[in-house]
Amino acid sequence: ETGVTQSPTHLIKTRGQQVTLRCSSQSGHNTVSWYQQALGQGPQFIFQYYREEENGRGNFPPRFSGLQFPNYSSELNVNALELDDSALYLCASSLEGAGTYEQYFGPGTRLTVT
Amino acid sequence: DQQVKQNSPSLSVQEGRISILNCDYTNSMFDYFLWYKKYPAEGPTFLISISSIKDKNEDGRFTVFLNKSAKHLSLHIVPSQPGDSAVYFCAAAPYGQNFVFGPGTRLSVLP
Numbered sequence: 001e002t003g004v005t006q007s008p009t010h011l012i013k014t015r016g017q018q019v020t021l022r023c024s025s026q027s028g029h030n031t032v033s034w035y036q037q038a039l040g041q042g043p044q045f046i047f048q049y050y051r052e053e054e055n056g057r058g059n060f061p062p063r064f065s066g067l068q069f070p071n072y073s074s075e076l077n078v079n080a081l082e083l084d085d086s087a088l089y090l091c092a093s094s095l096e097g098a099g100t101y102e103q104y105f106g107p108g109t110r111l112t113v114t
Numbered sequence: 115d116q117q118v119k120q121n122s123p124s125l126s127v128q129e130g131r132i133s134i135l136n137c138d139y140t141n142s143m144f145d146y147f148l149w150y151k152k153y154p155a156e157g158p159t160f161l162i163s164i165s166s167i168k169d170k171n172e173d174g175r176f177t178v179f180l181n182k183s184a185k186h187l188s189l190h191i192v193p194s195q196p197g198d199s200a201v202y203f204c205a206a207a208p209y210g211q212n213f214v215f216g217p218g219t220r221l222s223v224l225p
Contacts, residue, residue: 004157033212035215040123040217041217041218042118042120042203042205042215042216042217042218043158043203043215044215045212045213045214048212056211056212058212090157090158092157102160102163103160104157104160105150105157105158105159106157107155107156107157108157
């Protein structure tokens with residue numbers, strides 16, 4: 001059974017640029033959630049995708065967007081990058097929609113915006 | 115406005131002794147609570163959960179206690195082992211909604 005994987009591991013972008021982060025969910029999982037973890041803080045919920053549709057969103061602006069594909073893998077896109085977007089981005093997969101209590105996290109993508 | 119607080123950024127404990135990690139929350143609608151453990155360069159790993167209908171849940175060396183009136187929960191690790199050294203996150207949610215995480219407590223278990 002393959003766990004949750006994320007790519008790339010690290011990324012450096014310039015303010016104003018756009019970035020795409022990728023996540024492959026654990027085999028059989030149909031739900032993917034994305035989190036932003038700033039330095040010294042806990043993960044903060046960005047949004048969740050369930051069966052290819054957005055199924056809940058946290059307090060993030062529209063320049064944070066996502067996709068989920070038929071194989072349940074997912075992308076997080078961030079437009080017009082700002083310095084404060086520098087963080088560890090985590091994705092987590094689970095078996096159900098919102099309300100599933102056991103999520104399996106990937107190792108994260110470390111994004112640095114300069 | 116942090117809804118989930120972990121007021122101790124770090125904790126050091128001797129191997130074999132008890133580790134107690136604390137978490138406070140402000141939202142009375144929270145009714146399910148999780149603890150996650152995170153090692154460097156890895157994603158958080160689910161450790162143990164508790165729902166608001168219980169005040170204690172135990173899994174091996176790990177026990178979570180919930181005091182709803184005080185809006186407080188704690189994670190006890192007995193006995194602590196060097197492999198328990200990690201960052202521990204408390205997370206809480208109302209039923210059917212997504213989780214709010216605390217800022218984490220870094221536990222160091224000294225041999």
